[in-house]
Amino acid sequence: MKLDKLVGDRFKERPSDCNIDSHALMVRGGYMKYVANGIFSSYMPLKRVTRKIEQIIREEMDAIDGQEVMFPVVMPATLWQESGRYESIGSELLRFSDRNKAQMVLGMTHEEAAVHLVREYANSYTKYPFMIYQIQTKFRDEARPRGGLIRVREFTMKDAYSFHTSQEDLEDYYYRCHKAYERIYARAGIPEVISVASDSGMMGGSISHEFMLLTPIGEDSIAICKKCGYRANMEAADSIIENTRDEVSEALTEVYTPNIHTIEEICDFLKTPTDKSCKAVVYQRNSDDHFIVIFIRGDLDINETKLTNHLGYDVHPAVITEECGLNAGYIGPVGLNVNGGCTVLYDKSLMNTNNLSCGANKEEYHYTGLDISRDVGEVEYIDLAKIIEGGICPECGAHEITISRGIEVGNIFQLGTKYSKSMGMTYLDSDGNAQTPIMGCYGIGVGRLAASVCEAHHDDYGPIWPMAIAPWQVHICAVRADDAQVKENADKLYAELQSRGVEVIYDDRANVSAGVMFSDADLLGCPIRLVVSPRNLKDGVIEVAARDKSFSEKLAPEAVADRVQELIKEMMAVKE
RNA sequence: CGGGGUGUGGCGCAGUUGGUAGCGCGCGAAGUUUGGGACUUCGAUGCCGCAGGUUCGAGCCCUGUCACUCCGACCA
Numbered sequence: 339m340k341l342d343k344l345v346g347d348r349f350k351e352r353p354s355d356c357n358i359d360s361h362a363l364m365v366r367g368g369y370m371k372y373v374a375n376g377i378f379s380s381y382m383p384l385k386r387v388t389r390k391i392e393q394i395i396r397e398e399m400d401a402i403d404g405q406e407v408m409f410p411v412v413m414p415a416t417l418w419q420e421s422g423r424y425e426s427i428g429s430e431l432l433r434f435s436d437r438n439k440a441q442m443v444l445g446m447t448h449e450e451a452a453v454h455l456v457r458e459y460a461n462s463y464t465k466y467p468f469m470i471y472q473i474q475t476k477f478r479d480e481a482r483p484r485g486g487l488i489r490v491r492e493f494t495m496k497d498a499y500s501f502h503t504s505q506e507d508l509e510d511y512y513y514r515c516h517k518a519y520e521r522i523y524a525r526a527g528i529p530e531v532i533s534v535a536s537d538s539g540m541m542g543g544s545i546s547h548e549f550m551l552l553t554p555i556g557e558d559s560i561a562i563c564k565k566c567g568y569r570a571n572m573e574a575a576d577s578i579i580e581n582t583r584d585e586v587s588e589a590l591t592e593v594y595t596p597n598i599h600t601i602e603e604i605c606d607f608l609k610t611p612t613d614k615s616c617k618a619v620v621y622q623r624n625s626d627d628h629f630i631v632i633f634i635r636g637d638l639d640i641n642e643t644k645l646t647n648h649l650g651y652d653v654h655p656a657v658i659t660e661e662c663g664l665n666a667g668y669i670g671p672v673g674l675n676v677n678g679g680c681t682v683l684y685d686k687s688l689m690n691t692n693n694l695s696c697g698a699n700k701e702e703y704h705y706t707g708l709d710i711s712r713d714v715g716e717v718e719y720i721d722l723a724k725i726i727e728g729g730i731c732p733e734c735g736a737h738e739i740t741i742s743r744g745i746e747v748g749n750i751f752q753l754g755t756k757y758s759k760s761m762g763m764t765y766l767d768s769d770g771n772a773q774t775p776i777m778g779c780y781g782i783g784v785g786r787l788a789a790s791v792c793e794a795h796h797d798d799y800g801p802i803w804p805m806a807i808a809p810w811q812v813h814i815c816a817v818r819a820d821d822a823q824v825k826e827n828a829d830k831l832y833a834e835l836q837s838r839g840v841e842v843i844y845d846d847r848a849n850v851s852a853g854v855m856f857s858d859a860d861l862l863g864c865p866i867r868l869v870v871s872p873r874n875l876k877d878g879v880i881e882v883a884a885r886d887k888s889f890s891e892k893l894a895p896e897a898v899a900d901r902v903q904e905l906i907k908e909m910m911a912v913k914e
Numbered sequence: 915c916g917g918g919g920u921g922u923g924g925c926g927c928a929g930u931u932g933g934u935a936g937c938g939c940g941c942g943a944a945g946u947u948u949g950g951g952a953c954u955u956c957g958a959u960g961c962c963g964c965a966g967g968u969u970c971g972a973g974c975c976c977u978g979u980c981a982c983u984c985c986g987a988c989c990a
Contacts, residue, residue: 350939350951351926366925375982430989447990467925481915481988489989499989536984536990557989642987643966654915654987749990781990799950853950860950871949 339810341845344368345382348861348883358555360792363485363800376491377481383809384860387788388494390807392473393524395496395782397517402511404469406497409451411475415441418451418631429757432479444477449757449779453498457763463503466510466765466775471498473784474595487789488745489557498780501758503767508776512545512752515780518676519549519748524912526787527804528794531747536569537643546751549782550744551790560744561725567824568733570725573712574645574742577637577723578730579687587692588707592720595704599667601636604704608695610639616688616696616708618658618669621645629656629664633671633710634723635687635695641724648683670697670705671714684710685868742757747790748782792863796887799860802886809841812902813864813885815855817871820848827895828870831880834899840906860885865909866902 345369356362364370369384380388396406401839415433418424423431424443429833432444445451451471458465473496480491487493498515502508516533523531529553536548548571550560559572573581596606601617622629630653632640646652658666663677688694692709710717729739757763764772792801805811812835815827826895827845832844843864845855852871859867869881879892882901 346922347940349925354920354926357984372982428988478989481984482984484984496990510974548990652988746990751990779990815949820948849954850950851948851950852950853948855951856949869949873949 339843341843342468342528342847344382344843346371346383346818348858348909350857354484358485358488358793359796360789360801361488363793363796363861364486364789366675367800367863370487376480378487378490378492382449386809387803387807388608390785391526391784391787392494392496393676394806395473395522395784398522398525399469399471399496399498400512402469402518404471406472407455407470407472408472409445409448411445413443413445413451413478417454418443420758422452422760424442430478430815430858432477439609445474446476446478447776447781448472448497449499449753450761452779453763453777454718456501457758457761460501460763460775461765463765463767463773466502467502467507469498469500469511471496472611479497480868485555485557485789487792488555490785493786494784496782496784500778501782503773504776505776508752508778509551509556510516511667512750512778513639515750516547519760519782521912522782523747524819525551525806527791527806527913528747529913530794531697532569534744535574536572536749537574537647544752544754546749548746549748549750551747551794552742552744553793554746555788555793558743558744558745558746561729561739562742562900563731563733564738564740565736566731566734567732570732572725573641575725575739576719576732576737577638577641577686577725578732579638579689579723581635582872583690584693587709587712590705590707590709590713592698593695593704593706594702596702598702598704602742604695608704608706610695610882614691616691616694616710618697620658620664620669621719622656624654628680629662629676630683631664631669631680632683632685632722633677633688634685635691636695638685638687638723638726640685640722644722645683649681653809653833665697665699665701667698668697668700668703669697670708672696672705672708672709673699675699677889680716683722684717684719685722687723689719725858743791745786745790748780749788750780751778753777753779783889795858796863799857801861803863803865805865805906806912808841808864809862811841811906812843812866812868813862814842814844814846814868814870815852815859816846817845817852817855817869818848819846819850819872821872822874823875824870829873831868831895831898835902838899838903840899840902866905868898868902 348368353364353365353707368381370380415424434442436442476495478494483489483491500511531551532550533547535547536546555852561572561575562569575624598607601615605612605615613635617636618633619640627847663675685730694708695706696708727741749892758775767773795802818824818826833841865885867883874881880895880898881892
């Protein structure tokens with residue numbers, strides 16, 4: 339490929355709406371162009387990167403007996419009604435009508451389509467297990483796309499679905515797929531990706547893992563134990579609290595606390611630590627605004643994912659009005675009264691506590707000396723708290739939890755029978771009895787993975803693509819291409835490398851300064867750069883340099899092609 | 915869905931009390947340059963987001979609206 343005909347502008351100034359480096363560099367480097375909120379077109383360099391990523395994924399999926407298939411982007415609503423998700427998923431699922439007024443959806447995931455594809459075929463236990471996958475466009479009408487390709491509405495995803503006749507078989511396959519994912523990330527140049535236990539959310543099922551690239555720009559928070567290696571998405575991490583009771587429970591005492599509303603203010607006022615207080619957090623059910631009051635130790639926060647999972651319905655932070663009976667700022671467990679009733683929950687962090695401060699359900703008054711077992715009675719304590727930095731590891735018990743940010747670059751779920759059952763998929767076992775198959779599903783966002791690699795490997799001047807996914811393996815800069823000798827040597831080198839099957843982008847623009855050439859080469863990020871110039875040729879050499887600056891060699895022109903092939907081989911080797 | 919911000923050539927931005935719409939980059943031509951985004955000269959590119967309103971006159975003031983963006987909420 340000749341650079342002077344490569345479609346797409348490369349430019350110097352950072353676009354004002356790019357907040358993360360990978361986004362800015364990929365816009366500046368002519369990789370992609372904004373079309374609409376969360377929707378982009380790719381130019382050739384990005385297409386080449388994603389094509390290579392797709393090929394790596396394909397090879398690894400095939401290696402674990404995956405069969406590549408293709409599901410439709412547009413599906414009839416009836417298919418989604420079968421699983422119940424047509425109703426249960428919100429506006430993230432784009433719904434529309436066709437010319438006959440039939441309700442249609444744009445595929446945001448393909449469990450329904452997968453079951454639909456195989457449910458007649460897979461009617462006997464002899465046909466199991468199997469896995470089908472596709473690499474295709476998805477559309478999710480996200481509320482807030484961000485970060486360039488990190489979070490978009492339209493994107494390419496590899497999604498795989500496996501079918502099994504036993505939980506053990508699913509678990510075996512799940513493990514194989516986990517291994518395959520590790521190989522994919524290693525081959526794509528980010529072996530540092532880790533898997534974390536996750537919440538399975540709307541997908542249903544039990545066990546699931548997310549693959550995370552740790553980076554400060556990540557959208558997810560991950561709890562990691564420095565001692566035992568336990569790691570989980572903060573949403574899914576158990577919060578372990580060990581409280582000790584004071585020996586003597588003081589009497590419940592009303593205290594006048596004017597203009598004190600927050601837990602920090604009351605603890606400051608009483609000169610007690612925040613973990614000796616009980617705070618109220620109020621939510622409302624989305625469907626009917628029913629109140630849910632949660633009591634939790636003052637220093638902790640509610641994990642809304644756990645709350646939603648426990649309740650089984652969606653909630654939002656409450657809007658507290660005069661009429662509802664709640665005294666905002668003074669809510670406490672003793673004498674709580676809500677007009678129309680409410681659900682009251684206690685977080686585990688309040689177990690085995692006494693002498694807490696809390697609201698008195700009365701304007702400008704708090705209690706001290708709260709002992710829930712004495713003043714409220716026996717209550718059920720549920721884990722609803724967010725795990726905290728320095729908290730207790732649920733696995734080993736050490737106080738070594740750290741919280742890091744990460745980008746989710748893939749996930750795997752043990753789905754169970756949610757889709758096979760709701761969609762009436764069965765097979766006959768060896769005894770002739772009808773059974774429901776057990777499913778797993780496995781996703782990787784291709785564009786997000788490309789952006790994540792760029793985020794992990796770049797400098798101020800551009801991406802530094804790993805050899806395996808670089809748009810081209812070699813970038814030739816013919817500095818002073820107007821010089822006949824330079825032009826001749828560079829042309830020869832370009833032809834020679836191409837004849838050997840090396841992927842080359844060749845910059846032979848005359849009248850372009852060296853600075854422009856190098857800047858463009860930096861933005862394209864090809865791992866090996868060859869510089870042909872009058873200065874080098876005067877010494878009888880051509881320069882072979884790494885984009886990541888790890889090496890720079892000057893070789894005789896006839897030695898370059900061999901050396902380049904050697905380097906490519908070395909740089910393709912997978913780093914574990 | 916809440917709260918902030920921004921909409922002016924392809925990109926980044928300036929535009930004063932309302933009075934002929936500007937700068938830098940990029941783009942085209944000519945020439946001089948040539949190892950880290952060169953220089954000179956000439957040139958092309960604007961529904962000033964959109965719709966109303968006030969005014970002799972609006973990029974600027976008023977009203978509405980849309981889009982984008984950031985922080986939350988939401989989210990395989």
